[in-house]
Amino acid sequence: MAAKQQARQTQKSAARAENERAILAAAEEVFAESGFRGATTGMIAERAGLPKANLHYYFPTKEALYRKVVEHIFTIWLDAANSFDENDDPVEALTAYISTKMDISRAHPMGSKVWANEILHKAPVIQDYLETTLRSWTSSRVAVIDRWVAEGRIAPVNGEYLLYMIWATTQHYADFNHQIDTLNGGAPLSDAQFEEAKQTVVRIVLAGIGAVPAAPGGEGSQA
Amino acid sequence: MAAKQQARQTQKSAARAENERAILAAAEEVFAESGFRGATTGMIAERAGLPKANLHYYFPTKEALYRKVVEHIFTIWLDAANSFDENDDPVEALTAYISTKMDISRAHPMGSKVWANEILHKAPVIQDYLETTLRSWTSSRVAVIDRWVAEGRIAPVNGEYLLYMIWATTQHYADFNHQIDTLNGGAPLSDAQFEEAKQTVVRIVLAGIGAVPAAPGGEGSQA
DNA sequence: AGAAAACCTGACCAAATGGTCAAATCGAGC
């Protein structure tokens, strides 16, 4: 008992933590589906299973809640970003990065959609992230790509545009999943289909920049 | 005079045509920036330079106006789609298609954003287009890609996922142009930069699927 | 010129929505 109380004392009660979690989860869904303006605090409260007034007890304004959601998404994004650096070999690094981004698109499509909505609406909330964290991350990774080119490990390519292609393609599987599902006969991609999509993206990018894994068997698989 | 009147009689007066054009142009911008729910008829009317009540004289409801905007965008999309068929050579066809889609992203970023917003919000208005026109267009082009593969003109690749990659990447330059501008130091890509981006996309896709233009000089440019 | 049709707009309305508040309830420590 005493230990339990002690644990709860750690800042916020269990009930509070649970409520905040439920609200944030509901908010991510609703913001993703409806955008900032399209989402209503009433919808979010309902999906979280509590009255609107209670939601405003935890998050004073709709914008404060939205900011928390966006910050959470940015955290996930940073995790993916790290996978770029796990290996200095272009094949390994890009394969890991693309795979991670694809997995995130499958596991957290809502987060990706909120991000997309933000950019579409000129990033009223995350503009500072774009100008600081994202900009510095991007320029340093472009430097890595430039080095790979200089070392002859990949064909000459503009690093920014390569990264944009990877971002666009991987995030497409989250942001446009409704279109993909519709073209797939109305059903979401199966695990096997998604795996094939992931492999397709990896292969096209790697072959596209002439990054071959050790043995030059790249074109050997051709029929 | 008589001739002028005759010309005006052709369905709608010049004033009417001009007003409708101004409203639709303003609506496309506002819907792109703010989404369906975020846009207000007041904002659209103001940007079009006429009172809100007048806007409602031309377009009875906000949704009717939105539908017209979306239909216009779909028309543009269909034009781009045709460029895929101008040539049966994979290099020619894909180069033309990617180039056209990139040009549209630069010329009509607002339209692309409205489309993206629609998909993000589960396509409440264009679902029927997705299930009919887009679905049949896609499956017939996938058949073309499959044939190219069977004929050994490109490496084995899943046609759907290749198309998704092209759509994602080209539309990224419209939908995420705010992010791209920010990473470009706050300024839009210059014509030269955009041209390089376009060439980068074309090259990566073509090399990525092993589509080489006649002479096998693909990897020769490597340092 | 004059009637009819088309067009324009300020004023207005009902519904939706973000946010507030006071009163009620709960829960831990004494």
Add this chain to the structure above:
DNA sequence: GCTCGATTTGACCATTTGGTCAGGTTTTCT
């Protein structure tokens, strides 16, 4: 079992917004 702060919530309010309407103006047709 009583106190006090934390939590919960129904009722309420000010603002925004899609849409209406009556009356005025312009254009077209004869």
